[in-house]
Amino acid sequence: MRRLCLCLTLLILSLSALSQQEADESRARDYSASGSFDRALEIYQKLYNDGVNPEYYDQYLSLLLQTKRFAEARELTTKLMTGDAASPIYPVDLGRVYQQEGFREKADSLYKSLLRKLPADEFRIRELAAAFYRANAYDYAVTTFTYGRKVLGDDQAFAFDLLALYRYKKDRARLISEYIHVLSFNPDGAILRQAENSFSALLESDEEYTLLEEALQKVIKKRAPQPELTKLLSWTYIQQEKYADALNLLINLDKKTGSDTELIFNTGTTLLEKQAFEEALPAFEYIAAKGNSNTFYLASKARILYCKTEILSLMKPSNEEIDRLTQEYRTFINAAADVGIKAFSLRKLADFNAYHLSRYTEAAKLLQEALTLPGLDVEMKNNIKLDLGDISILTDNVWEATLLYSQVEKDAGNGSVKQEARFRNARLSYFRGDFVWAQAQLNDLKVATNQMLANDALNLSLLISEHTQNKADSLALQTYAKADMMVFSKRFERASAILDSVESTGIVGSLADDMLMLRAKIHLDMADFAKAAEVLQQVTESYSTGIWADDALFLLGDTYETLKEPDKARACYEKIITEYPGSLYISEARIRFRNLRGDSLG
Secondary structure, eight states, rough: OOOHHHHHHHHHHHHHHHHHHHHHHHHHHHHHTTOHHHHHHHHHHHHHTTTOOOGGHHHHHHHHHHTTHHHHHHHHHHHHHHHHOOOOOHHHHHHHHHHHHHHHHHHHHHHHHHHOOOSSSSHEEEHHHHHHHHHHHHOOOOOOHHHHHHHOOOOOTTHHHHHHHHHTTHHHHHHHHHHHHHHHHHOHHHHHHHHHHHHHHHOHHHHHHHHHHHHHHHHHHHSSHHHOOOOOOOOHHHHHHHHHHHHHHHHHHHHOOOOHHHHHHHHHHHHHTTTTTHHHHHHHHHTTTOOOOSTTTTHHHHHHHHHHHHHHHHOOOOOHHHHHHHHHHHHHHOOOOOOOEEEEEEEHHHHHHHHHOHHHHHHHHHHHHHTTOOOOOOHHHHHHHHHHHHHHHTTTOOOHHHHHHHHHHSSSSSHHHHHHHHHHHHHOOOTTTOOOHHHHHHHTTTOOOSHHHHHHHHHHHHHHHHTTTSSSHHHHHHHHHHHHHHTTTOEEEEEHHHHHHHHTTTGGGHHHHHHHHHHHHHHHHHOOEEEEEEEEHHHHHHOSSSSHHHHHHHHHHHHHTTTTHHHHHHHHHHHHHHTTOOTHHHHHHHHHHHHHHHHOOO
């Protein structure tokens, strides 16, 4: 019984001491955080000296240095060196004390003596490097690893440790050199992706990417084909928007090694996303030329037509060019076995006819043909019907458009296609001046799962509610809605004429910022990006508290990116983040801002 009582007493005392220790440590952290270093030092000194608790050594030494008690710090580290001569931690910390005192040469002499004594032992090399890293002596950590390679006689040793250090130090030149070194002896796809992510995070200027480009070119010229280094160079070209060079490099590599057709396909797709259609086209033509046994043959043929369509859309094609493209589509559609690709191609050709050639009847026929394809899935059918509804608007057949939109809304279940159909129906009512019914539909769509659709619904709802407060505003909005419908129909000259007429009558009123946004959209759709930027800048400056403020900023940032003015684009995204935290563009703005600043997104 006495033994039990004694054990309980010891346990209570132990718990009490532990609780007091935790309380003291908490107070010390608070003192240190508030800048009361002397008071924090007193506590850590006591905690350390009570049994020489090693877990408090780092805090104790740091506070001795913080309070410039260098003699005590030297005494502490020297004593520990004597007690544990094998550990590199304490001599490195002694060097840290010398540095803090201003004796840099003395610290360097100590550190170099540690390096000279370095044995051919990987564990001991890592231990010393870790001690330097812990003491923030990053250059010496690097030197330890590079010297360790010589000691071990292995120039591949410690590669990933060095890569991590170079990334941390943002030593771009040495990071480039080490990744090239690693990929030369270990051509691994995972390492290549890591390299791309690292360079994307650290390299910001054209000069820095040129440094990477030149280093890769130098190595590739000297050695036999190395696919991973060539792929990295191709990636570097894409970052510099040298799209043709990037693609040619991969095609030449494939001709020599047959290494990666999929990468050529993916690179071409990336260029499509960047709207570099002329540069992307050779990627798919090269793959298609390999024959229909290739996995990517059918998808490449479809993308060839897509590229050609987009290229012709940016010019005024001759009838001969249009007929040739149409025949290529027809040949491909007739030969293709995949119903999804057939439907995609018919939709693309219909879009070209409707919005670039104003051949509405032909566009409708193509979409009707797509609807009759056997085995077509329900979602594709509904999207085709939405396309048909849009074309009905272009031909002023609004009742047919309403019927098609309503049909999709009824048949599409509860997914995004249903919400899209509902929005298009509401937008059509707005075009026609039926603001009450449009508003009722838009109110439900403000919480749509598709964020961009929800944003469009919110903006249109606010536009209607703000400009139907009196008869004069309602009349002005009806005229504005007609101009908006002309923009949707790509009748840009007619839209501009309507906007001019509204301004000339003097009934613009509170629609001024809305009219500017619509004019900006016209310029963007006509690819007049410089004029669009000018108009959007006017919105951001004159209507910074209006409903279009964040939209205008985001569009302006996107337009500056197109104009290759990244600094201006980054400023726009930063302004959204700092001044419009409730914006629906906030997440995308953060991503774009970080990307333009050079942060890692991985």
